[in-house]
Each structure stands twice: as C-alpha cells, then as structure tokens.
Amino acid sequence: MQVKYMKFLIAAVFTALLFSSAQFAAAQSDDEAKAASVEGFRTAHLGMSEADVMDLVREEFGLDEDAVRREENSLEKTTSLIVAANDLIPESGPSRVAYIFGYNSKSLIQVNIVWGNPIDTNTTAQKLVATANILRNYFSAGGYKNVIVNQPVEVGATVVFRGSDDEGRMVLLVLNATRASDDQSEEGGEAAQRVSLRLSYMENPGNPDIYRVQEGQF
Numbered sequence: 001m002q003v004k005y006m007k008f009l010i011a012a013v014f015t016a017l018l019f020s021s022a023q024f025a026a027a028q029s030d031d032e033a034k035a036a037s038v039e040g041f042r043t044a045h046l047g048m049s050e051a052d053v054m055d056l057v058r059e060e061f062g063l064d065e066d067a068v069r070r071e072e073n074s075l076e077k078t079t080s081l082i083v084a085a086n087d088l089i090p091e092s093g094p095s096r097v098a099y100i101f102g103y104n105s106k107s108l109i110q111v112n113i114v115w116g117n118p119i120d121t122n123t124t125a126q127k128l129v130a131t132a133n134i135l136r137n138y139f140s141a142g143g144y145k146n147v148i149v150n151q152p153v154e155v156g157a158t159v160v161f162r163g164s165d166d167e168g169r170m171v172l173l174v175l176n177a178t179r180a181s182d183d184q185s186e187e188g189g190e191a192a193q194r195v196s197l198r199l200s201y202m203e204n205p206g207n208p209d210i211y212r213v214q215e216g217q218f
Contacts, residue, residue, distance in 0.1 A: 034143030038169035038201055041111040044099055046169065046203040048108045050081065053099050057083055077103045077211035088113065092131040094120040102209030109203045116196035117176075125177060128197045132160045132175050135199060139163060139171055160197075164205075172200045 040046045043056045061083055069082040081099040088095055096119045100110040116123045144163025151159045161173040178194045
C-alpha cells in the first residue's frame with residue numbers, strides 16, 4: 001500500500017509543479033533584459049568571513065550566539081553555521097539555513113535552505129509544492145542564464161528552478177519526494193516525512209572550495 005501511495009504522491013507533486021509551466025517560460029522571456037546576480041541569502045553575501053556572517057545572522061534572526069550551531073564536514077573539510085528558522089515564506093513552516101565556508105578560503109561559498117524532511121516531519125507535499133511554486137515564480141522573473149524549470153532529474157527528484165548569473169554563480173531549487181524503505185511501517189504518514197525542498201545559492205558549483213586529495217599525495 002505504501003509503495004502505491006508514494007507513486008501517487010510523487011506523480012501528484014510533479015503534476016502540480018509542471019502545471020502551467022509555459023507561463024513561467026513566458027515570464028522569464030519578458031525579463032531577459034534584467035541581469036541576475038547571485039549574491040547570497042539576504043544580508044549574508046558569498047565571500048564573507050565566518051565572523052561577519054555570524055554577526056549578520058544573529059542580528060537578522062534575533063539570535064544569541066549559542067543559538068547558531070557550528071558544524072564541520074569531515075569529508076569536504078568545510079565548516080557551516082546552522083540556523084533554525086520558521087516561515088521564511090508565510091506558512092512555509094520550519095526550515096534550516098546552513099551557511100557553508102570553503103576549505104581553503106574560509107569564506108562563504110554556499111547557502112542551503114531546507115524545508116520538510118528531516119527538519120519538519122509533519123509537513124505535507126502540498127505545502128512544499130506551494131513554497132516551491134512561489135520561489136520558482138520569483139526566480140523565473142529574475143533574469144538568470146542557463147535556466148532549467150520543472151525538470152525531473154531522477155526518481156522522486158525535480159529541479160524546480162536552476163539558473164546562473166554572469167559570474168557562474170548559481171541558484172538551485174530541488175524538490176525531493178522519495179519512497180520510504182520497505183522495512184519501515186506503512187502507518188503514521190511516513191510518505192510525508194520523505195518530502196523535502198532545498199534551495200541553494202552557490203558561488204562556484206562546478207569547482208567548489210572543498211578538500212580534495214591532490215595527485216601524487218598518496
């Protein structure tokens with residue numbers, strides 16, 4: 001039963017996203033004269049130091065320093081400042097904002113915002129689709145280059161919007177609706193817990209500032 005439900009859910013999500021997609025293409029065409037610039041998220045701009053971002057984030061969200069969590073990525077050797085937020089878009093629900101700092105530069109290279117699983121296990125596909133549609137409409141009118149809209153990329157995942165600016169910096173909005181594993185209970189709305197929406201602002205998506213083993217080191 002759960003497998004059938006998940007197939008229905010994923011199909012419903014894709015249908016909702018793809019509805020009236022011609023309208024978004026038209027909106028994008030009307031705004032071709034506007035040149036997009038991917039600066040970062042709100043007051044935190046790509047290239048800023050961790051200390052500067054910490055100060056800005058605390059002021060913007062009204063947080064004590066202890067409320068901003070610092071994490072390290074053991075694989076990429078990057079560090080992140082993690083902030084819990086709510087209703088960044090009205091009625092969008094809880095989300096998590098991650099400010100990611102490069103391995104070599106120690107400056108802000110990416111910002112990820114996640115709604116749904118695992119931040120809010122009580123969210124619904126309808127709520128995330130609504131948030132995705134709002135953001136897609138906003139970015140579609142932004143004058144981005146190399147735009148992709150409502151493009152399925154794998155089972156359960158759709159690129160709702162992808163666009164870059166003249167510097168190669170990118171905005172990426174991805175909706176995921178993945179099936180629960182077979183060993184999980186069919187009860188309790190597990191399907192809804194597997195739906196998520198991720199928005200990323202990336203400084204250098206093709207060559208991010210992460211740790212890599214150099215040729216000849218080993």
